[in-house]
Amino acid sequence: MDLTYKIVRRLLRDREVDFSRNKNFEAYEDEKVKRALRIARHLQSIETDILSSENNVRLDALAKEDGRVVVKLSYASGNGRRISYLSEGEWLLLLESSKVTETLKRLLDEAEPDTQKRIPTQSKEDE
Numbered sequence: 001m002d003l004t005y006k007i008v009r010r011l012l013r014d015r016e017v018d019f020s021r022n023k024n025f026e027a028y029e030d031e032k033v034k035r036a037l038r039i040a041r042h043l044q045s046i047e048t049d050i051l052s053s054e055n056n057v058r059l060d061a062l063a064k065e066d067g068r069v070v071v072k073l074s075y076a077s078g079n080g081r082r083i084s085y086l087s088e089g090e091w092l093l094l095l096e097s098s099k100v101t102e103t104l105k106r107l108l109d110e111a112e113p114d115t116q117k118r119i120p121t122q123s124k125e126d127e
Contacts, residue, residue: 005089007036043094046084050103059107
């Protein structure tokens with residue numbers, strides 16, 4: 001895993017990290033840090049949507065296309081949908097949260113069998 005994803009993991013999983021722009025001004029100039037912050041915000045947003053709507057979200061599709069994992073969620077209220085395109089590394093970082101994994105497993109159990117077969121659950125390095 002490259003440095004960018006290590007930074008993302010730290011930002012997502014270590015709640016004690018205080019990475020304020022004022023205290024770390026020079027780090028914010030680094031392109032890898034900027035990219036890591038964007039990815040972390042994106043993944044945090046997906047986690048928040050999945051967990052805050054745990055009983056009200058439906059998994060419409062979960063597929064691997066062109067090296068990306070496509071997650072399509074819709075909400076029981078009918079007020080919205082979310083389509084997220086994640087790299088395999090981003091998907092695996094998302095799965096590191098046990099709460100997200102439990103919710104996604106429940107949603108996958110309710111999904112079509114074809115959808116269940118097409119989802120990466122481990123990195124290529126682990127195989």
